[in-house]
Amino acid sequence: MVGFNDAPLIQSIAVPGVCLLIAFLGYFSQIVFRYSTTLEPGPPTTQETVTFNILLATLYYTYYQAVTVDPGRYVFQDAVIEVDEKKRWCKKCEAPKPPRAHHCRHCERCVPKMDHHCPWTRNCVSLTTFPHFLRFLVYTNLALWVLGRLLWHRYYSLWENRHMPAYLGPSLSALVALAIISLVHFVVTVALGIMLFTTLKSWVFNQTMIEGWEQDRHETIAERGGRDWWDVTGPGGEKFRFEKIEFPYDIGFFNNMSQAMGTSNVLWWFFPFAGNPAVGKNERGVGWEWEENGFNRQTGMWPPPDPEKIRRATRQWPAGRRDFAAELREVDESAEARKEAFRERQEADRRRKQAIVAELEEDEVDDDSGGDLDDVPYADDRAPGWTNSDGERLRDYGVDEDAEEGLDDDVPLGELLKRRKAHRQTDEH
Ligand SMILES: [Zn+2]
Ligand SMILES: [Zn+2]
Numbered sequence: 400m401v402g403f404n405d406a407p408l409i410q411s412i413a414v415p416g417v418c419l420l421i422a423f424l425g426y427f428s429q430i431v432f433r434y435s436t437t438l439e440p441g442p443p444t445t446q447e448t449v450t451f452n453i454l455l456a457t458l459y460y461t462y463y464q465a466v467t468v469d470p471g472r473y474v475f476q477d478a479v480i481e482v483d484e485k486k487r488w489c490k491k492c493e494a495p496k497p498p499r500a501h502h503c504r505h506c507e508r509c510v511p512k513m514d515h516h517c518p519w520t521r522n523c524v525s526l527t528t529f530p531h532f533l534r535f536l537v538y539t540n541l542a543l544w545v546l547g548r549l550l551w552h553r554y555y556s557l558w559e560n561r562h563m564p565a566y567l568g569p570s571l572s573a574l575v576a577l578a579i580i581s582l583v584h585f586v587v588t589v590a591l592g593i594m595l596f597t598t599l600k601s602w603v604f605n606q607t608m609i610e611g612w613e614q615d616r617h618e619t620i621a622e623r624g625g626r627d628w629w630d631v632t633g634p635g636g637e638k639f640r641f642e643k644i645e646f647p648y649d650i651g652f653f654n655n656m657s658q659a660m661g662t663s664n665v666l667w668w669f670f671p672f673a674g675n676p677a678v679g680k681n682e683r684g685v686g687w688e689w690e691e692n693g694f695n696r697q698t699g700m701w702p703p704p705d706p707e708k709i710r711r712a713t714r715q716w717p718a719g720r721r722d723f724a725a726e727l728r729e730v731d732e733s734a735e736a737r738k739e740a741f742r743e744r745q746e747a748d749r750r751r752k753q754a755i756v757a758e759l760e761e762d763e764v765d766d767d768s769g770g771d772l773d774d775v776p777y778a779d780d781r782a783p784g785w786t787n788s789d790g791e792r793l794r795d796y797g798v799d800e801d802a803e804e805g806l807d808d809d810v811p812l813g814e815l816l817k818r819r820k821a822h823r824q825t826d827e828h
Contacts, residue, residue, distance in 0.1 A: 516797025
């Protein structure tokens, strides 16, 4: 489903298309049932009509909310953001990326608790839009089941009257209309049933579609490695530890569900006019920090790194990493000292590069060398990265992979320098 985000036709007709589809199933069916004089058992009862129309109004309203509610954004208090090299960084927003946020290439910003960018609502399913999206799916499915019951009654009457002469039965146009409605109803019911199921699962387990993908990738890599942990050599020669990580945001199903709906009041969860959680102010609270279940040795370990990405970066830019701390120190030094430091760094890079190349060559000869498991079989280096069993990449969920996790997540040096300068200016005043 998520792959539809890039189909140009679907992009432009998604929302009016969905509205038309609802109108067709919701109102054309009622016209046929009410005005076809030959279709048994006649018009729906008042109770059936009222129930169905209330559901239709509710699902239209919740769809409107799912389409129009803002997926949320991060507002930073100061022009100077606290420097923390451990935090994830979005180079598109030029700002830190809080946990569970991803940069959506359609919304063009970091979206809090991004689940996926939905082609049918042309909006992100996120911290703020999730409750509306879930309510829309629940009411749509209820309406589809009510319509299914109405259709079933008509088919049952047909079957009961199967021995009657055909000319006493329903007209051909009524039968054709019934068949078309049933066909569309069946396809939509299956598709929306699957969507409801996956969304309910994501709600109860507090795991977004993107996080589900990350977990799949993590488990596949861990399985291929056959160990609980191993070291991967980064582009600067540094070691990254790959270890098994538990999904940390599942904090018990009731807490998961309350957190997503923004309230622990169960009655409020499915109230169509209920609101949604809002991103916290002052860089704190909802959307900025997330409670963890404590199954990992420390907090903030999610998402698990992709050793393949690190390996690839190593091959492409051996020793390409820079020593931020050293470069920051040099800002205050004289031009001569800076030149000297640069030469030293260049020499250190050259040595490191040599060491890595030697290590790589060694790896190619001896597969079982040492404790490193850099040679865990991965996909081809030219392959476009990991895909799940449906062939989906993070890009298919709307994520801007250029701004995504991995080595690029580090705070860039330019940013560190900018902040340092700004800090100094504020100190002087
Ligand atoms: Zn961003
Ligand atoms: Zn989006």
